Amino acid sequence: MNIYKEISNSIIGKLKEIPEIKDYLTPQILNNIAIEIPKVRDFGDFSTNAAMLLTKSLGKKPRDIAELLVSYIKEIPNVETVSIAGPGFINIKIKDTHIKETIFSGNFNPDTEKKQKIDLDYGGYNVGKTLHIGHLRTTVVGDTFNRIAKFLGHTTKSYNHMGDWGRPMGLIIAWILENGMPSNVDDINRMYPASSARAKEDPAWLEKAQKITVELQNGNPEYKKIYDTFIPMSLGQVNQLLKRLNILTFDENKGERLIAEYVPTVEKILEEKNILEHSDGAEIITVKQDTDTEPMPPVMWKSSAGAQTYAAADLTAIYYREKTDNPDSIVYFTDNRQTLHFKQIFRAARLVGFAENAELQHIGFGTITGSDGKPFKTRDGNVPSLDDMLNIVAESVRKRVSESGKKLSDETIEKIALAALKFNDLMHDVKSDYIFDVDSVTNFEGRTGPYILYTAVRLNSILKKVGEISVTQDCDLLPEERDLLMFLLDFNRVTETAFEKRAPYILANYAYDLCKLINTFYHTCPIMRDDIEEKVKSQRLMIVKQSLNVLSKSIELMGLEIPEEM
């Protein structure tokens, strides 16, 4: 169901039938014809700029052209009225009966025409580091995008490209050799920062760690044994937190370590194609092009110490993914500080001829900052772990609940906290930095996750009181009802846009706007009161039902859960 597409196609089809203009509809003009939903709802349900685009080629005034187009557009089925406004916009209003028919059918399934195969790369957690605020966006945005793509019928494969094979491993092992084995994951999480700090001050220590890294990668059994004992602890912690965050299980946890098995194969290909160069003891791939105006350093394939680099892992991963998935595109969701890195990797891939049929795309998002514009830290100057952040939000929910005298289960409180944290992240445009303000995340009024859940819970609560809903008699729609229904009709277009733009925030903002309309409707249109006529009642119940239908789908796509009560 996509009424937007339906109307769009009908209008374009009609225009092509008009003898006076059909010869002027060049591909360029057709491409520029916009069928839009006007910002000001009073203008109509849809509008088009077609008349304005034809002024030049026809040599007529836009409003005159509009007159002509209107006489044809009127003939489109389900169109109630067509009018001209402003400089020559054509505004179209759809028949109420058609809106109701479409919505009440309850079919909100997408009608994706071209289904794609997409590899997704997000998460990319590091062994030895607790998941912290810096992992929030890649996780939440990646996961939601994955859900949207699946919903639209695309085939996705999510990769968690773990950082489990680089120098941090050498640093941890060096630390263990001196201080003994870790007894739990917290020990490990302390080791890496400690060892890393020491390496900054002590060059000998750094060198030692580098050496261990190379030897580990070359199969040193002693190091491998240590490695094999602390890796599961670290992974266990990651998985536990992902579960708490309600993130879909990754299809592949193929990190740098597992991808390393394919590095020799890729290296062979690189050598055969004569792409590798030696430079200062390292092996590199030149990706600079003559037209570049920006700095474009070479891809480091192997460090001069002989260690596998992260670039090698990423390039090899492209090779692996092409072989196993043959995807239409590979999309990476990471911090935008890695923009240059991925540009290099993608160029290298093109040079070697990897994934030639796939679009390689890096979605770089901004940093979560404190109100000072610097990367977010807690008051004591530490980077907060995701677990801690959730606990802080949950505590705030608990406080609010107890103040209001309600009693909610821990499970419900957790769901509300998760919604607060995740929605706050999802609603921001991916590419820009955003300020993480603890006060506004723990304030549950207005544009927040709890507001969204609350809306859904209320709708549920009404529906619980009634049985089967059927609309048999037609009755008029109030403006608040009509606005809501029109907005529901937009759901499919929104999910498609969010998918195409790789921008889950579009869905998040849609969900919020939907809730606003639902709450307005809820207030102005009483349902269960005794003085409400039966036919009005059943129509409103149907509106409630279908609103919840769309809302709960949106909530699910954001990886949130509706509690029983709140």
Added chain:
RNA sequence: GCGCCCAUGGCUCAAUUGGAUAGAGCAUCUGACUACGGAUCAGAAGGUUGAGGGUUCGAAUCCUUCUGGGCGCGCCA
């Protein structure tokens, strides 16, 4: 130095990617049917979209110059 990204009411964000009167939330002020669940709703106030110039029927959006901020620029991942 070279390059990429950003700049929208006091604060935090939108604007369907060139459309009509730049919309929301927070904070402030005023209200709401004895709450179909008040974590709600209605209203008021708040803007020369960082500055200048350009492109066109039309610019927050595109081009250009400047100002201010963030980030990146071969052996960290």
